[in-house]
Amino acid sequence: MTIKKLETKKIKWIDLVNPTDKEIEEIMEKYNFHELDREAVVEENQRARVDTYEDYLFVVMHFPKFDMKNKRYFNNEFNVFISKKFLITIRWYTASSIEKIFESYKNKDKGEINTWYILYDMIDAMLDKSFKLLDKSDRDVREIESSIFGHSRKKETISDIMIKKRNIITLKHMLEPQIPVFKILELRMNTMFKDEVEVYFENLIDKLEKIVSEIVIIQENVESVEDTLKSLFDLQTNNSVRYLTIFSAFMLPLTLITWFFWMNLELWLFNHYAVFWIFTGTTIVMLLIFIWLIKKNKL
Numbered sequence: 001m002t003i004k005k006l007e008t009k010k011i012k013w014i015d016l017v018n019p020t021d022k023e024i025e026e027i028m029e030k031y032n033f034h035e036l037d038r039e040a041v042v043e044e045n046q047r048a049r050v051d052t053y054e055d056y057l058f059v060v061m062h063f064p065k066f067d068m069k070n071k072r073y074f075n076n077e078f079n080v081f082i083s084k085k086f087l088i089t090i091r092w093y094t095a096s097s098i099e100k101i102f103e104s105y106k107n108k109d110k111g112e113i114n115t116w117y118i119l120y121d122m123i124d125a126m127l128d129k130s131f132k133l134l135d136k137s138d139r140d141v142r143e144i145e146s147s148i149f150g151h152s153r154k155k156e157t158i159s160d161i162m163i164k165k166r167n168i169i170t171l172k173h174m175l176e177p178q179i180p181v182f183k184i185l186e187l188r189m190n191t192m193f194k195d196e197v198e199v200y201f202e203n204l205i206d207k208l209e210k211i212v213s214e215i216v217i218i219q220e221n222v223e224s225v226e227d228t229l230k231s232l233f234d235l236q237t238n239n240s241v242r243y244l245t246i247f248s249a250f251m252l253p254l255t256l257i258t259w260f261f262w263m264n265l266e267l268w269l270f271n272h273y274a275v276f277w278i279f280t281g282t283t284i285v286m287l288l289i290f291i292w293l294i295k296k297n298k299l
Contacts, residue, residue: 002094004102011115013087015102017094027088033058033081041079041090048181050188056083057188061181062174063126064133065093071163073133073170078126080119084192087115089122097125116193120200127207130175134214140164141218145225148232161226168219176212179205 002017016023021042028038037058040046051058058081065076076095081088089098101121105113144160186201 006105008113011085013118016090018092048178050184052188056081064171073167082115082119087118097129101125116189116197123204130211138218141221148229165222168222172215179208182208
């Protein structure tokens with residue numbers, strides 16, 4: 001567990017990363033938080049929400065974190081307790097953006113620090129990080145598209161598309177439900193801090209809506225690339241079947257002649273070497289014509 005504290009005469013910020021049950025219990029008892037909040041913190045993967053109490057708000061939010069090993073996104077859940085006097089953040093995974101924010105506030109004028117702006121700063125940083133993740137996903141999709149139409153198509157292309165498709169759906173299911181939550185958070189923060197925060201939290205809502213819109217566009221692009229690849233595979237399969245069918249139709253008469261005359265009838269004409277070379281030469285010429293027609297795309 002990692003715990004960081006930033007304290008001034010007016011406010012206190014406590015940031016806990018992967019705390020134990022005992023440490024969570026101590027925080028709950030010290031600040032007299034509701035027992036349902038404790039259950040929500042301990043039980044991971046809670047739905048995003050805002051719970052309003054007389055002197056504080058409890059907020060659950062989710063932001064994406066990328067797992068390099070499995071090449072997939074998972075929830076980095078943020079549990080936030082905020083009032084005018086304190087800000088307590090509890091999360092289960094590290095976030096470099098939050099670490100940078102914490103360090104930056106150490107050098108600020110302590111008299112200018114307040115809880116609502118720290119929360120705004122944290123959410124804004126995580127949304128900016130989400131934008132960067134989407135930019136990378138968009139570039140990856142374009143690279144896959146280029147490889148499909150180029151000469152560098154690989155066997156891993158299908159798995160790459162499936163991974164991108166799964167990750168985009170994960171991001172959509174993670175972030176889209178938080179739009180109404182952010183709107184509720186804006187109203188509650190306005191009430192608690194007397195409307196001085198409205199513009200800031202409206203900005204967060206706009207950013208989140210843009211992120212969700214971008215996710216929808218990337219999802220459509222991934223599905224389009226997948227459909228294109230399927231069409232190319234179908235075309236290749238149809239061409240292979242067509243060539244095999246033509247070749248079979250070409251070989252069938254020769255096979256019939258060989259079987260009927262050479263295996264069943266003792267005719268002197270077909271026992272002659274010249275006949276053998278005639279049939280062989282005819283077969284080779286027809287095969288060459290067949291290959292030429294294929295290369296000229298006339299078949």
